[in-house]
Ligand SMILES: *[C@@H]1O[C@H](CO)[C@@H](O)[C@H](O)[C@H]1NC(C)=O
Ligand SMILES: *[C@@H]1O[C@H](CO)[C@@H](O)[C@H](O)[C@H]1NC(C)=O
Ligand SMILES: *[C@@H]1O[C@H](CO)[C@@H](O)[C@H](O)[C@H]1NC(C)=O
């Protein structure tokens with residue numbers, strides 16, 4: 103182990119932990135006393151914690167049992183799950199031995215008697231494995247395995263400033279792997295790709311964004327199952343909670359997995375739990391949620407060189423492009439190699455090769471040539487005749503060339519065409535029968551003719567109306583036509599309750615307290631029937647649905663119910679009785695975004711930043727991370743609610759498709775949406791999730807500036823429309839005007855500028871210029887640099 107140096111924070115923290123845990127558990131210690139030994143082949147190979155939940159000892163690494171790991175593991179899960187290990191880089195053979203020696207040293211020796219591992223602290227009279235999974239040596243000072251985490255944190259464990267978790271190399275190879283989670287002394291919590299074998303870090307692929315918050319920030323997985331980052335000033339950045347899964351009924355762990363995703367898991371202890379959740383570890387949270395879209399500066403990215411990453415069941419999976427195959431199919435992350443001889447540069451072989459068009463895959467980095475103002479045909483022949491060119495991208499009259507190795511392969515729309523060079527079909531190079539499988543959900547460009555709708559229109563309002571209807575019809579179809587992914591049973595969910603109308607009538611005291619109304623119908627406050635703690639609910643009575651939709655109601659609601667994200671309003675259940683279609687949500691006590699932003703008191707800059715980031719995360723989840731993509735189609739401040747912790751929660755997602763034919767109602771609802779509607783609704787053009795990005799951009803400006811998008815009384819047109827004014831201020835370098843001399847925001851000028859730039863990128867008239875919500879998140883978090891945005895140029899009358 104390289105990291106045996108125990109920092110003084112460790113000791114402080116260890117002592118702190120011990121003083122908390124010792125008195126309660128002192129009686130239940132089983133002791134490993136001096137002279138006790140464990141050996142890989144017995145008689146004693148491992149040693150249990152008092153409850154039997156954990157064991158410590160030797161684990162065979164291969165089926166032949168020729169190599170062994172000294173480890174701590176969950177002993178009653180299936181399979182048993184290793185949570186800590188001493189000699190990952192140095193597995194030992196049969197004939198090795200672990201002993202608490204007569205002079206109080208815990209020493210692992212190999213079959214020749216050489217010492218492989220020793221915590222290297224003072225003499226310990228005895229040692230104990232606690233029921234928390236913590237191995238303690240009662241030396242002075244005390245040593246504990248919890249202070250030297252490997253790839254996993256357990257409840258009660260912390261990652262102290264300056265220390266890292268490293269993923270293992272492969273599932274069954276515990277050498278240092280390709281990813282690290284660092285609790286940095288600059289106050290940031292960061293995920294890095296690791297350059298092997300040197301173990302230096304490349305550019306981060308995820309960061310919490312708390313850089314500069316002091317040198318004593320600690321990642322805590324506390325005994326209630328909350329995972330959070332405590333900053334030096336004591337502020338707590340909540341990351342995730344498993345508190346709803348009780349300690350008695352579930353095991354839990356937070357592991358930096360082999361694939362680079364930091365994942366929080368639960369495992370049911372009881373039979374009834376197993377029947378419900380499965381006899382396996384289930385994912386509660388993945389960080390980052392889509393690692394495939396996180397490019398790195400050096401190295402291959404999540405997957406190996408020449409391969410590309412596809413998010414499947416929320417996990418990254420590596421694939422090879424057409425005519426390429428894995429270097430080693432048992433280690434997909436090692437990348438892919440071409441199945442053919444490369445084009446030689448000695449003789450002209452351009453006739454033997456052709457370019458295959460690939461949809462939905464991109465290798466964003468590493469272009470070596472860039473031509474402007476060329477036709478697609480030129481682009482193709484420029485690559486074909488260049489023996490170095492392996493991939494070409496053509497987009498809007500521009501052409502880029504790439505050569506091997508390709509890195510950071512991901513699925514996504516390049517916004518143009520990507521060509522990959524392969525040999526012409528030729529008997530000596532048998533072609534695999536399959537074509538490149540891009541993710542279907544990312545390749546659904548559909549052209550919708552709208553001129554016919556728009557031509558008869560009279561006036562702008564009419565247009566908005568038609569657009570609204572169109573938006574809803576469109577979103578409906580879009581979502582319907584999508585391939586339903588297999589329901590992922592590891593994602594917790596499908597926990598919807600079916601309410602009777604009578605129950606809800608009682609819960610809302612006869613629908614007496616109306617707290618809002620919208621395009622869908624009225625909302626009433628109530629109390630969750632049958633809950634001991636008085637949980638408030640928001641009961642949404644939908645207007646009558648079209649007959650077709652009624653049949654779909656349960657299915658659609660189920661797909662809404664499958665969404666689980668801290669920035670979405672949670673659906674508790676529904677009622678589908680007679681003519682009643684009712685949705686029951688958790689109640690958000692802090693109202694909606696307009697009252698937060700435009701109330702009498704200006705909310706603090708920090709709160710606004712948190713709210714904006716929350717909305718961005720929720721939208722990214724809807725677009726790319728939930729099983730069925732959901733385009734909201736009606737992002738506006740009224741649809742952003744705030745919970746008791748002022749965390750932003752998106753509401754009304756997934757409703758557009760339910761209400762598709764309910765034209766008269768939706769038109770009234772959409773009126774307030776003016777100004778958030780993306781310009782492509784008015785054009786004969788492709789509609790994508792980028793419509794939500796546009797609306798988000800407008801809203802982000804409102805959050806930054808605490809003013810409404812359109813303020814007629816603001817004077818000239820350029821000031822009256824926030825999106826125009828914001829760009830003008832940005833271009834003239836007067837961001838202070840935007841925040842009305844808000845001192846807190848001005849002190850945070852870098853973030854302010856980032857936010858404004860991101861907003862301007864989001865409101866680009868050209869949808870393909872707008873970033874995806876994933877990218878927006880990375881930019882807001884500071885994980886990627888935000889380039890200078892062009893003029894969104896959406897002013898002037900909209901032309902048709
Ligand atoms: C563990 O060892 C210590 C010191 O020898 C002793 O005081 C304690 O009673 C032992 N506990 C058990 C459960 O054997
Ligand atoms: C671990 O569990 C197995 C049963 O799955 C049991 O046979 C074994 O004794 C346990 N080991 C320890 C060290 O408790
Ligand atoms: C397992 O052992 C057998 C015989 O000892 C040997 O031939 C084989 O290569 C071993 N396999 C592994 C994976 O070590």
Ligand SMILES: *[C@@H]1O[C@H](CO)[C@@H](O)[C@H](O)[C@H]1NC(C)=O
Nearest residue numbers: 163169193271274275276277
């Ligand atoms: C684990 O992987 C490392 C890096 O490739 C390799 O050097 C080592 O031999 C592997 N260990 C085992 C036990 O296979």
Ligand SMILES: *[C@@H]1O[C@H](CO)[C@@H](O)[C@H](O)[C@H]1NC(C)=O
Nearest residue numbers: 111114115118318319320332
């Ligand atoms: C660092 O933080 C820990 C826990 O948050 C605290 O116990 C310790 O006193 C702090 N150390 C310093 C030097 O501030």
Ligand SMILES: *[C@@H]1O[C@H](CO)[C@@H](O)[C@H](O)[C@H]1NC(C)=O
Nearest residue numbers: 324325326327328330338340
């Ligand atoms: C864990 O942290 C939460 C705050 O996030 C707190 O409410 C809870 O009491 C903590 N639990 C323990 C055992 O410290």
Ligand SMILES: *[C@@H]1O[C@H](CO)[C@@H](O)[C@H](O)[C@H]1NC(C)=O
Nearest residue numbers: 328330338339340343747749
């Ligand atoms: C974090 O969670 C705790 C407990 O749920 C809560 O008290 C606290 O306000 C939360 N902090 C933030 C910043 O959301």
Ligand SMILES: *[C@@H]1O[C@H](CO)[C@@H](O)[C@H](O)[C@H]1NC(C)=O
Nearest residue numbers: 454525526527528529530531
């Ligand atoms: C197939 O490709 C090889 C290598 O490029 C070439 O030598 C051979 O002539 C090709 N055969 C045909 C039928 O094109």
Ligand SMILES: *[C@@H]1O[C@H](CO)[C@@H](O)[C@H](O)[C@H]1NC(C)=O
Nearest residue numbers: 461538539540542545546547
């Ligand atoms: C992706 O979309 C294009 C049209 O935009 C289509 O030609 C192509 O077949 C689609 N690919 C897949 C795999 O669906």
